[in-house]
Amino acid sequence: MADSENVESHGERMQFVEEKEDGMDNEHRCQSQKCKISLSIFFIAIIAIAVVLGIIFGTRRTPNTDDGNMQPDKIKEAIYLKSEETYELTSPGYPANYPDMSREYWIIVVPENYRVRIEFIDMRTEYKYDMVRIGSSNETEVDYIASFNGYDLPPVITSTGNALWVQLFSDSVSTESGFHAMVKAVHDSDAVFRCSAGEKSCKYVEECYNESHSCDGSYTCISGHDEIGCACSNPFFFKCSDGRCLERTRTCDGIVDCSDDEHNCGFECDNGIYSISHAFLCDGINDCTDYTDEQDCECTGEKWQCPNGPCIYRNNVCDDYPHCPGGEDEADCSCKSWQFECPNDGVCIPYWQRCDGNDTCGDGSDEQDCPECPDKLYQCDSFQCLAVEKVCNGHKDCFTGDDEADCANKTIPSCPAEEFSCGGKCLRPSLVCDGVRQCKGGADEDNCTQESGSEMPDTTNCTSCSSGECIGLEARCDGNADCASGEDEEGCSTEVTPTSSPCPEGKDVCTSDMSCIPTSRFCNGIRDCPMREDEDSCTETTDSCSDLDDNSYFVCDGKEDCANGADEHCTCGTKPAKAAKILGGRLADQKGAWPWQVLLTESNSTQGVHCGGSIINKNWIITAAHCINSQSVGVIYVLAGVTDRTDIHPDIQYRGISQVVQHPNVSKGGFDVAMARVTEPFTYNALVQPVCLAEEDIELTPGEYLTVTGWGATGGGFDGIQLMEARLPIIPPHICNKWSKFTTSVLEARIICAGYERGLQSACYGDSGGPAVVQREGKWTIIGTVSGGSTCGTPYTPNLFTRLSFYHAWIRSVIQEN
Structure with missing residues (x-):
């Protein structure tokens, strides 16, 4: 969670995928046909390069990993070229797909006074997640050049010394066919490239850039050489010495992304789990997750000094909740934390009326000190900063689309004649009609004739869906619709014979969904099977409602089983465990602070964080649809009673998921809500309680505070150790529409928008599905679940929550029908 308030300290949101690098036992070997130069000449150089590469591609730091295989990867292959010699380099298996979890390294070494030139003929890697990294090396210098992924061909690259390294890095999800490149040893004199007057030469590539391209927010040079000395537009970014601006989550992660993102990473957090860059100390952002990096710092910038106490965020001053030990932050408040005070008359106006082009205060004060994009970046009406090349390129990059307005007299970039154009994207001919949809809508694969002799999918070991998809035979009649139209569940017999019953001893089967329930629950007057088959054909029925017990499995499960709903007269939205506050910057035990x-x-x-969720009754939790689906059964687990993820105590309740119900319109977008039934009912106690559901007619007003909680990523990109909370003001839909990509109608009906103009506090990766709550009549009510937003914690990037009051009837129906 981008800096919010820590439930056991001060502190911050969305989904998070944890990467893990497995050590590969690759060997150093020499291509015998290329070894014309004595190995003794290069032995010391290769050893030195190998050592340095081991540092560059070190292991990603992950909390509490016990795998025992987190070792630096080794060089796969050392290739020696003689003068002017050419070598064909391909990824493993090319043109077939490379293996997942690939960690392949090549080093190409050429004679002194020569350089290595690499030209790519083909490049096909999974966009964003798999990549090819290239660096220029010799025994005294290791230069990281750039990373490439997707299908676009990298430029021709030439090393600065007599060695160059290439790495293929892939995750475990999806692979492509990889790359095909030609590598050549060229003499120093042939590697000289001169630019015209008024231009400067890019490093590593035979390209030049005009001074006007310096500090324009985009890399004219692949190494970012044209952006050296320029500012980054985002406070959560790290400025590399080679010009690149990186999200700070990509620093000190063991993967080189620029020249110095893996340097000075030795600051150890007090939690003993994370290490961060010294560059992030006392910058007001909770990178360590426990505020180690923000201790003993001056209260400057976005911090406010509590008298005789800790620093707190200015956002938390006058937010109707005391954060200082003596509550001084809530004294002498003329305006709320989300308001701006006009200096001439003391009138308080909402912060979203600042810098909107209207003189609301009457003296121009609310239109002063407004955001300005650095250097030569284009500023959107929404305060986004764009590279000038994105202006009038046919694609609306600003949320309000103002970058594409008044373009009549501007030149819109076009693709070369030989390339295919779609939506501002240019594709080389080999990517058209190759079976992979590169263009939005698949325009590059339209009007393609199928090659003769192509084979239809083999359905011998799978079930074919009407859509053409082939699913495993085991998915047929398993109670889950795996085909888009659900035909894999049609024509299934509901008869269950004793020999085919999937239930263990002491349980019997519900024939409608093949679930197992205790035999004692049959004929007890309570419907447990979806079609009530457990209460049909009973010769005698027990009246379980005659003597209700709070511990009865059907009490407080959200479904009215007894007359007048007597079994559902339950308490929600309370905190049995009194939550302690932070005193003098010290952490205090706050178990049960947010028990749902x-x-x-x-x-x-508790080692990993996938998403968050909320308990709404003993059997059901609610979360985001992008967090779970039908495939989550048996894969995703639910843990209740957790506050500090390092505190493994006996009161933590571990549950599996037996059923997932996503909103039926989830595929249409904007219906990001799902419910999950746990394998065993929760036991309510001081640490585990349900939250109250918002009614359909609940009213939310702009400026009202909501509280969001979670273990999501903090500034440094690490999952939170302690449960964190952020108190955020609700923003009007029409204002949020200006700062997000949603339309006002969608926002108002199905989404709640909240946040501060200054940012810093927000939900982040890993907080998805977690609760956003408000207090109503002394009880905490869940009004939303974390759904999305822009970059965590940046100014004018609101948090988006799924508005649960819109789904109230659907939530109730899911509980009653299941």
């Missing part, structure tokens, strides 16, 4: 918050993990442990 659950942790969704893939490991059934």
Whole structure:
């Protein structure tokens, strides 16, 4: 969670995928046909390069990993070229797909006074997640050049010394066919490239850039050489010495993204788990997740000094909640934290009326000190900063689309004649009609004739759907619709014979969904099977409602089983455990501070953070649809009673997921809500309680504060150790529409928008699905779940929450029907 308030300290949101690098036992080997130069000449150089590469591509830091295989990867292959010699380099298996979790390294070494030139003929890698990295090396220098992924061909690259390294890095999800490149040893004199007057030469490539391209927010040079000395437009970015601006989450992660993002990473956080860059100390952002990096710092910038106490965020001053030990932050407040005070008459106006082009205060004060994009970036009406090349390029990059307005007299970039154009994207001919949809809508694969002799999918070991998709035979009649139209569940027999019953001893099967329930629940007057088959054909029925017990499995499960709903007269939205506050910057025990918050993990442990969620009754949690689906059963686990993820105590309740119900319109977008039934009812206690559901007619007013909680990523990109909370003001839909890509009608009906103009506090990766709550009549009510937003914690980038009151009837129907 981007800096919010820590439930056990001060502190910050969305989904998070944890990467893990497995050590590969690749060997150093020499291509015998290329070894014309004595190995003894290069032995010392190769050893030195190998050592340095081991540092550059070090292991990603992950919390509490016990795999025992987190070792630096080794060089796969050392290739020696003699003068003017050419070598053909391809990824493993090319043109077939490279393996997942690839960690392949090549070093190409040429004689002294020569350089290595690499030209790519083909490049096909999974966009964003798999990549090819290139660096220029010799025994005294290691230069990181750039990373490439997707299908676009990299430019021709030439090393600065007599060695160059190439790495193929892939995750475990999807692979493509990889790359095909020609590598050549060229003499120093042939590597000289001269630019015209008024231009400067890019490093590593035979390209020049005009001074007008310096500090324009985009890399004319692949190494970012034209952006050296320029400012980054985002406070959560790290400025590399080679000109690049990186999200700070990409620093000190063991993967080189620029010349110095892996330097000075030795600051150890007090939690003993994370290390960060010294560059992030005392910058007001909670990179360590426990505020170690923000201790003993001056209260400057976005911080406010509590008298005889800690620094707090200016956002938290006058927000109707005391954050200082003596509550001084809530004294002498003339305006709320989300308001701007006009200096001439003391009138308070909403912050979103600042810098909107209207003189609301009457003296121009609310139109002063407005955001300005640095250097030569284009400023959108929404305060986004764009590279000038994105202006009038046929694509609306500003939320309000003002970058594409008044373009009559401007030149719109076009593709070369030999390339295919779609939506501002240029494709080389080999990518058209190759079976992969590169253009939005698949225009590059339209009007393609199928090659004769192409084979239809083999359906011998799968079930074919009407859409053409082939699913495993085991998915047929398993109670889950795996085909888009659900035909894999049609014509299934509901008869269950004793020999085919999937239930263990002491349980019987519900024939409608093949679930197992205790035999004692049959004929007890309570419907447990979806079609009530457990209460049909009973010769005698027990009246379970005659003597209700709070511990009865059907009490407080959200479904009215007894007359007048007596079994659902339950308490919600309370905190049995009194939450302590932060005193003098010290952490205090706050177990049970938000007892409905659950942790969704893939490991059934507190080590990883997949998403958040909320308990709404003993059997059901609610979360975001992008967090779970039908495939989450048996894969995602629900943990309740957790506050500090390092505190593994016996009161933590571990549950699996037996059923997932996504909103039926989730595929249309904007219906980001899902419910999950746990395998065993929660036991309510001081640490585990349900939250109250918002009614359909609940009213929310702009400026009202909501509280969002979660273990999501902090400034440094690490998952939170302690559960964190952020108190945010609700923003009007028409204002949020200006700062997001949603339309006002969608926002008002299905989304809640909240946040500060200054940013810093927000939900972030890993907080997705977690609760946004408000107090109503002394009880905490869930009004939304974390859904999305722009870059965590940046100014004018609001948090978006799924508005649960819109889905109230659907939520109730899911509980009643299941």
